[in-house]
Amino acid sequence: MTNATVHRHRTAMVRHTLSRPMSLAVRLGLVRSGVTVFDYGCGQGDDLRALGAAGVQAVGWDPYFAPEAPQHKAEIVNLGYVLNVIEDPAERIVALTGAWALATRILVVSVMIVGAVPVVGLRQFGDGYLTARSTFQKYFQQAELKAMLTQVTGVEPVALAPGIFALFRLPEDEQDFLLERRRGSRTSTSAYRADRPPRTAVSKPQLADRIGTAINAITGFALERGRLPHPDEVTPDVHDLLAAERVSFARAIEASRDAGIDAEMFARAVYERREDLLVHQALNILNRSRTATQLSTAMLRDIRQHFGSQQQFGEQALEYLHLLADPQRTVTAMQHASDGGLGAIDEDGRLVINRERVAKLEGMLRCYVGCALYLSGDIEQEHIVRLDPLRRRTTLFTLTSRREPFPKTKMSITIDLKRQDVVIRDDPRILVRKADVFGMARRSRQRSVEAEYCVAFGIRETKVLAKV
Ligand SMILES: C[S@@+](CC[C@H](N)C(=O)[O-])C[C@H]1O[C@@H](n2cnc3c(N)ncnc32)[C@H](O)[C@@H]1O
Structure with missing residues (x-):
């Protein structure tokens, strides 16, 4: 690592709405009116303003923007995009330990993750990169962040999104949260706004305004392909605009990066591509x-x-x-998935899982579903997936409604990978072990409801989908 002055505070952005982790914490019901919040490394304090506007008691501290503010204990502490701007690994631990010590119930930690933004052209520095504005960015692997959080706090973190984890001090808080999240509860964030007085004097149009169309084209490409375009991959009118504004293609790429290619959407694009x-x-x-x-x-x-x-x-x-x-590998992978709460194995050794949770399966099984969806095309309706790698088939079932205690399937689409064939059937069945398929907690009410229904319908509890 060579010497360089790192300006950490320059990473703090002006926001008009909640930051991604804070918004997620609100939507998932962690942050709400009545709980106390402390923002550790609060930057310019826009999250605090937005929370305050919605009636949430929130204060914060930042070594650059609010160094004199006292560090308070609070039920929820946010350590938002701080660890990734610290170039010294030992100091990251100090910050994490400090934030955890203040959290009486939950610490939410977010960082930038690998693949979140393109790093082409950035200078390597320590275990991260130096940007043109002399800021430092470390891009974490999800597993690396998780291991660090576990090691420092002694608590197994719960992933909220790529690069965002929550650490619960009380196991019961974690259980409540997991149950609520799996049920899909979401709170709106519309009341949370960090409005500042509008700026009056506008001097010269900013670069981003002058070449806005070019930036949109570059960003659109990046979010579709999971990479930045080469000059020959944008349309001639983009080059015409850049020529008229005397801006090089490299500068336009830089401006697109600065304008903020949404990190999460980009990571998603990389993954999907x-x-x-x-x-x-x-x-x-x-x-x-x-x-x-x-x-x-x-x-x-x-x-x-x-x-x-x-x-x-x-x-x-x-x-x-x-x-x-390899049948043994797929059987093991499916068993592993169901043991880990991802889906349920049916009587014939097939894995039945909610479509939304397929992304959490290991790569080989995801590829299996991917091959099937490649053949069938994704279906719009909410559905569950049944993987049958031994017979090389995948079946998608659409449900009447997952909210029903005992949902029925309406139709099934079976994709036969051997024959490269897709069969659609009117296929009414009862989804018996709904809690397993949707990953509800072991002690959930849903399980006891299911057990009662099984008795009422005379169905053995071990079945996942039963013919009606
Ligand atoms: C990318 S900004 C994030 C600000 C805010 N949390 C947000 O999400 O908008 C990173 C912030 O971390 C602060 N920071 C740098 N080193 C820190 C440390 N050791 N402990 C706490 N905050 C730190 C910087 O001053 C900067 O405001």
């Missing part, structure tokens, strides 16, 4: 496609960006296929 490419390649191999070797420049760039090389890409796709072809 990678999965799309792997599934695409896996199907190419399955079909022995002759065109698989003839790739467009854009696709080659995607592969290089997301897998390093074509060879590594091919190897990863093959690895997925080999894993899928």
